[in-house]
Amino acid sequence: MQILIKPLVTEKLNEQSEKLNSFGFVVNKNANKLQIKKAVEEMYNVTVERVNTTNYAGKVKTRYTKSGVQVGKTASYKKAIVTLAEGDKIDFYSNI
Numbered sequence: 001m002q003i004l005i006k007p008l009v010t011e012k013l014n015e016q017s018e019k020l021n022s023f024g025f026v027v028n029k030n031a032n033k034l035q036i037k038k039a040v041e042e043m044y045n046v047t048v049e050r051v052n053t054t055n056y057a058g059k060v061k062t063r064y065t066k067s068g069v070q071v072g073k074t075a076s077y078k079k080a081i082v083t084l085a086e087g088d089k090i091d092f093y094s095n096i
Contacts, residue, residue, distance in 0.1 A: 003031045003039035007092050008079065022083045023090050029055070029078045036080045047085035054079045 008024035016022045027036055033051040040048050058076040062069055084090070 001028060001030070003028050003035050004043065005077075007090075009092060013081075016081075017090075020083065021086070021088070022081050025080045025082065027053070027078050027080045029076075031078070031080075033080075036082070040082050044090050046088040046090060048082055049085050050083040052081045052083075054081075 005026045005028065008026060010024070013022075013024040016024075025036070025040070031039075033053060036051050036053070037048045040046065055078050056076055058073045060071065060073050062071050064070075
């Protein structure tokens with residue numbers, strides 16, 4: 001089971017990473033906080049102090065088009081905010 005799916009890079013999370021040393025990830029829905037902590041520590045060689053998780057439900061979206069009403073749904077996912085120990089840093093842009 002892959003725990004970390006992808007990092008979240010948004011303006012709000014960039015600001016949190018600078019001020020609070022917190023980073024966001026989309027994680028597997030079945031993963032718990034201990035598994036997320038272990039996966040981040042192994043992948044990035046950092047020390048994790050705290051893990052906060054949030055489940056996001058998919059939303060129903062409707063669109064009015066020439067051919068009629070289109071109804072769809074966005075994906076649901078689980079987000080983890082990981083706070084690192086003082087002095088540790090994750091650089092998502094190093095591989096670009």
